[in-house]
Amino acid sequence: MKFLVLAAVLISLGALVVSQSHNYAWGYRGPYDVMLNRTIAIKSSSMLQVKTMDLVYPLKGQLGRNITAINITDQYINGKGGYASLLSGGVGFNQTKIHLKSQRGNGFNFIVEIYGR
Numbered sequence: 001m002k003f004l005v006l007a008a009v010l011i012s013l014g015a016l017v018v019s020q021s022h023n024y025a026w027g028y029r030g031p032y033d034v035m036l037n038r039t040i041a042i043k044s045s046s047m048l049q050v051k052t053m054d055l056v057y058p059l060k061g062q063l064g065r066n067i068t069a070i071n072i073t074d075q076y077i078n079g080k081g082g083y084a085s086l087l088s089g090g091v092g093f094n095q096t097k098i099h100l101k102s103q104r105g106n107g108f109n110f111i112v113e114i115y116g117r
């Protein structure tokens with residue numbers, strides 16, 4: 001019985017932590033897909049400010065491969081992390097532009113991974 005209660009507490013804590021991160025996943029990473037780019041995108045917080053960052057793939061002058069999946073992991077687990085959206089391209093395209101945006105008065109710390117073939 002004690003064990004069951006403990007398990008229930010741990011599970012609900014786990015759910016809480018998971019739901020506090022703003023993770024994003026687009027597409028499906030197949031067995032032959034390789035990582036095309038991995039970026040750790042960090043902005044520190046400034047009072048009352050919204051911080052943004054745009055990541056582009058591929059870099060200017062480089063050839064882009066076909067994107068099959070994009071995985072963005074929020075390293076803030078307190079719900080204060082930022083938000084991510086795709087401004088262009090993405091899964092099924094050979095380029096993408098990812099927009100990262102903090103909550104007002106907060107920074108962000110994302111791991112952005114792009115997979116493709």
Ligand SMILES: *[C@@H]1O[C@H](CO)[C@@H](O)[C@H](O)[C@H]1NC(C)=O
Binds near residue numbers: 037039055056057059
């Ligand atoms: C990955 O993308 C970032 C953001 O566009 C860029 O700064 C970085 O140079 C890229 N890394 C590689 C290995 O292309």
Ligand SMILES: *[C@@H]1O[C@H](CO)[C@@H](O)[C@H](O)[C@H]1NC(C)=O
Binds near residue numbers: 063064065095
């Ligand atoms: C992306 O694909 C289009 C055709 O779908 C091609 O014209 C273009 O050169 C490709 N761009 C890169 C950067 O590979």
Ligand SMILES: *[C@@H]1O[C@H](CO)[C@@H](O)[C@H](O)[C@H]1NC(C)=O
Binds near residue numbers: 065066117
């Ligand atoms: C990317 O996708 C296009 C259209 O589906 C295909 O013609 C092309 O061969 C693909 N490129 C690679 C490197 O797989």
Ligand SMILES: *[C@@H]1O[C@H](CO)[C@@H](O)[C@H](O)[C@H]1NC(C)=O
Binds near residue numbers: 025069071111
């Ligand atoms: C996305 O990244 C997270 C954390 O790095 C990892 O646990 C998860 O398996 C990844 N998902 C995919 C589809 O690669």
